[in-house]
Amino acid sequence: MSRKPRTCIEIEADLVAAATGDAEPGAVRRVEHHIDACAPCRGEFRRYREIDGVVGALRGAPAAAESVARAREGLESRLADLKSRLVSYRVFPSPLGHILIARSELGVSLVEYLGEHTDLGASRLSRVTGVDPQEDGAEIEALHRELLEYLRGDRTRLEWPLDLRLARSDFHRTVLQATAAIPYGAVTSYAGIATEIGKPAATRAVAQALRWNPLPIVVPCHRIIGTSGALTGYAGSQIGLKQRLLAVEGVRAMGTRHDARVARNTLYHYDRNDQHEYCLPTCGDIARRPIGPVTLLASRELAGSLGLVPCTACRPDLHPLTV
Amino acid sequence: MMGVQPFETIVGAHHAEIYRYIRRVTSRATEAEDLSQETFLRAYRAYRTLGPEANVRAWLFAIATNLTRNHFRSEKRRRTAHLAASVEGREADPEGPEDEARFREAKTLLESTVRGLPLKQRLAFILRKIHDLDYEAIGRSLDCSAESARAHVFQALRKVRLSLNGHALPPETSPTNMEQPR
Ligand SMILES: [Zn+2]
Numbered sequence: 001m002s003r004k005p006r007t008c009i010e011i012e013a014d015l016v017a018a019a020t021g022d023a024e025p026g027a028v029r030r031v032e033h034h035i036d037a038c039a040p041c042r043g044e045f046r047r048y049r050e051i052d053g054v055v056g057a058l059r060g061a062p063a064a065a066e067s068v069a070r071a072r073e074g075l076e077s078r079l080a081d082l083k084s085r086l087v088s089y090r091v092f093p094s095p096l097g098h099i100l101i102a103r104s105e106l107g108v109s110l111v112e113y114l115g116e117h118t119d120l121g122a123s124r125l126s127r128v129t130g131v132d133p134q135e136d137g138a139e140i141e142a143l144h145r146e147l148l149e150y151l152r153g154d155r156t157r158l159e160w161p162l163d164l165r166l167a168r169s170d171f172h173r174t175v176l177q178a179t180a181a182i183p184y185g186a187v188t189s190y191a192g193i194a195t196e197i198g199k200p201a202a203t204r205a206v207a208q209a210l211r212w213n214p215l216p217i218v219v220p221c222h223r224i225i226g227t228s229g230a231l232t233g234y235a236g237s238q239i240g241l242k243q244r245l246l247a248v249e250g251v252r253a254m255g256t257r258h259d260a261r262v263a264r265n266t267l268y269h270y271d272r273n274d275q276h277e278y279c280l281p282t283c284g285d286i287a288r289r290p291i292g293p294v295t296l297l298a299s300r301e302l303a304g305s306l307g308l309v310p311c312t313a314c315r316p317d318l319h320p321l322t323v
Numbered sequence: 324m325m326g327v328q329p330f331e332t333i334v335g336a337h338h339a340e341i342y343r344y345i346r347r348v349t350s351r352a353t354e355a356e357d358l359s360q361e362t363f364l365r366a367y368r369a370y371r372t373l374g375p376e377a378n379v380r381a382w383l384f385a386i387a388t389n390l391t392r393n394h395f396r397s398e399k400r401r402r403t404a405h406l407a408a409s410v411e412g413r414e415a416d417p418e419g420p421e422d423e424a425r426f427r428e429a430k431t432l433l434e435s436t437v438r439g440l441p442l443k444q445r446l447a448f449i450l451r452k453i454h455d456l457d458y459e460a461i462g463r464s465l466d467c468s469a470e471s472a473r474a475h476v477f478q479a480l481r482k483v484r485l486s487l488n489g490h491a492l493p494p495e496t497s498p499t500n501m502e503q504p505r
Pocket residue numbers: 007008034038039040041042
């Protein structure tokens with residue numbers, strides 16, 4: 001049994017590549033040169049050319065069209081399912097501790113205070129069913145930036161598309177929608193929202209719905225307080241957060257951590273009178289009437305933007321509040 | 324091309340080819356269906372993070388290859404697939420003129436040789452010879468260099484050549500003529 005010459009062994013890889021149309025031009029020239037002089041390699045070359053022909057036939061043989069179509073159909077339905085479940089999220093630091101923002105195809109679905117935690121395990125995203133969370137930087141980046149601007153007071157609106165899928169019921173969604181309509185710098189009460197949605201007796205249920213608000217800050221539940229002016233619950237019992245968010249909007253609160261109240265004497269008052277007039281807190285007994293029927297406003301600019309005019313009795317235009 | 328295409332466009336453009344790729348590697352329709360779907364579900368999750376200049380097709384092949392390799396990592400599954408392949412391999416159709424019959428026989432033999440190749444060689448061979456991916460892309464799919472990818476294809480061709488040893492083939496075949504009209 002004769003050994004293959006060394007040159008033939010060395011050129012084998014190039015020869016196979018050249019015969020199957022897969023070689024660099026330099027290699028092709030080397031192979032041509034070699035097989036001109038070497039009959040066995042010429043035979044090998046021809047053999048690989050033939051094989052390449054058979055290999056080429058494999059390309060042309062498509063899988064049955066109907067199995068492709070069936071696989072595609074299955075894909076479409078699995079993809080639709082994934083899209084409906086998929087939420088991308090990111091946790092980032094903020095002056096209020098770590099905050100998680102999550103969004104789906106439809107819009108932002110969760111803003112959550114995580115305090116010192118930075119992991120998904122600390123989030124309700126890891127506990128709700130029917131949701132497939134995925135960490136994603138780029139998507140959330142712009143939201144993150146806007147939220148920080150908001151917390152600095154450089155931005156008064158977060159005009160984000162919202163996805164209320166994490167709300168617990170349609171009633172909760174209704175409460176969240178009514179809350180979202182309360183403007184920057186305005187304060188009303190749980191009772192006020194209950195009246196707004198046509199369920200004046202449902203004050204406690206409203207408070208409960210806002211307790212589970214999946215979109216704090218964006219759906220400004222911090223602007224909803226007790227009728228007496230007490231800040232009451234926020235994100236569990238983090239009244240301090242509520243106080244800070246209100247302060248950014250120019251709404252001041254006084255008192256201890258556990259019993260903080262808005263400082264009504266620093267806010268304008270509007271009692272939904274037919275003349276659309278807003279008042280100083282010193283106008284009659286307006287500062288002693290329950291919040292809800294009375295809306296509190298941080299500034300005259302806000303009152304003006306809501307289409308309100310200065311009360312002709314107390315003249316907030318002539319005696320603006322000095323903070 | 325500017326910007327990022329909607330994912331539906333990606334599905335439309337590449338699903339059939341990815342399915343056929345996996346179908347050839349796994350030999351079983353149900354596995355191919357599942358793995359090709361899984362490929363696009365994974366792709367969907369990562370799609371938004373993909374740069375606008377990325378080669379989407381090569382990227383999809385890499386995902387598909389990865390999933391397929393994971394799938395085969397279980398030795399038991401591999402054996403089952405092999406069994407199915409040897410059954411399906413007998414579907415060759417002996418009709419036709421002599422040359423064509425010989426050619427078909429060679430094709431069947433080639434297919435079963437490819438199925439019997441070590442997984443990396445098999446994947447490299449199919450990616451290069453059936454789907455025309457370049458060696459850079461094949462290397463990325465297989466977690467190896469372009470040179471190793473080339474070496475895998477070379478080894479695969481040597482084995483094919485051995486298995487077709489003594490098997491007469493029409494010289495300088497023009498394979499497209501031998502194929503049945505679609
Ligand atoms: Zn030689």
